[in-house]
Amino acid sequence: MNALLFGFLTFEFIFRLVIEIRQMRFSGKFSSTAILHLIPLVNNCIPMRDLRAAALPETPFIKAHETAHLKMRHQTLRSGIRISGFGILFFTLIYAWNYSGATLLLSILLFHLILSFLQVLWNAVCWFQEYEADAAAFKVIGKAGTEKSLAALIQKEIPKQTLYALLYQEHPPATRRLEKIKTRKR
Numbered sequence: 296m297n298a299l300l301f302g303f304l305t306f307e308f309i310f311r312l313v314i315e316i317r318q319m320r321f322s323g324k325f326s327s328t329a330i331l332h333l334i335p336l337v338n339n340c341i342p343m344r345d346l347r348a349a350a351l352p353e354t355p356f357i358k359a360h361e362t363a364h365l366k367m368r369h370q371t372l373r374s375g376i377r378i379s380g381f382g383i384l385f386f387t388l389i390y391a392w393n394y395s396g397a398t399l400l401l402s403i404l405l406f407h408l409i410l411s412f413l414q415v416l417w418n419a420v421c422w423f424q425e426y427e428a429d430a431a432a433f434k435v436i437g438k439a440g441t442e443k444s445l446a447a448l449i450q451k452e453i454p455k456q457t458l459y460a461l462l463y464q465e466h467p468p469a470t471r472r473l474e475k476i477k478t479r480k481r
C-alpha cells in the first residue's frame with residue numbers, strides 16, 4: 296500500500312506543478328498561491344479568488360441564472376453529494392486506521408488523495424449545474440442578453456485555464472460558459 300500511495304502522491308505533485316506552470320504562463324504572472332497548491336492538504340483548503348471586483352451587479356441574466364439554480368434544486372443535490380463525500384472519506388479513514396494497519400501519516404496522505412479526487416468530482420458537478428443554469432437563463436432572457444452578460448463577466452474574472460479552474464474552483468471560467476452558450480440554438 297505504501298508504494299502505491301507514494302506513487303500517487305508523486306504523480307499528483309508533478310501533475311499540479313505542470314498545471315501551475317501552465318497557468319502562470321497563461322496569466323503572464325507569478326502566483327504565490329502556486330507554492331501552496333503543491334503542498335498536500337494545504338492545497339485542499341486554499342480559497343480561490345474568482346473575480347477582480349468584489350461583487351456582481353444584479354442583472355437580468357444573474358437573476359434568471361440564480362432562479363434556475365433554485366428551480367432545479369441544485370443546492371439540495373449539492374448537499375446530498377457533500378454528505379456522501381464525507382461518508383466515503385470517513386469510512387475509508389476508519390478502514391485505513393483500524394484494519395489495514397496504516398500509520399497515522401499514511402492515513403492522512405490517503406485522506407488527502409481521496410479528498411483531492413472528490414474535490415475535482417465536486418467541481419465537475421458544480422460546473423455542470425452552472426452550465427444548466429446558464430442554459431435556463433438563456434431561455435428566459437435570450438441569446439444576445441446572455442452573451443452580453445457573460446462577456447461582461449469575462450472582463451471581471453481573473454483568467455484561468457480550464458484544467459486549473461477544474462482543480463480549484465466551483466465555477467467554470469466565463470470564457471467556457473460563453474463558448475457553451477454560443478453553440479446553443481435555444
Ligand SMILES: [Zn+2]
Pocket residue numbers: 360361364425428
Ligand atoms: Zn450559478
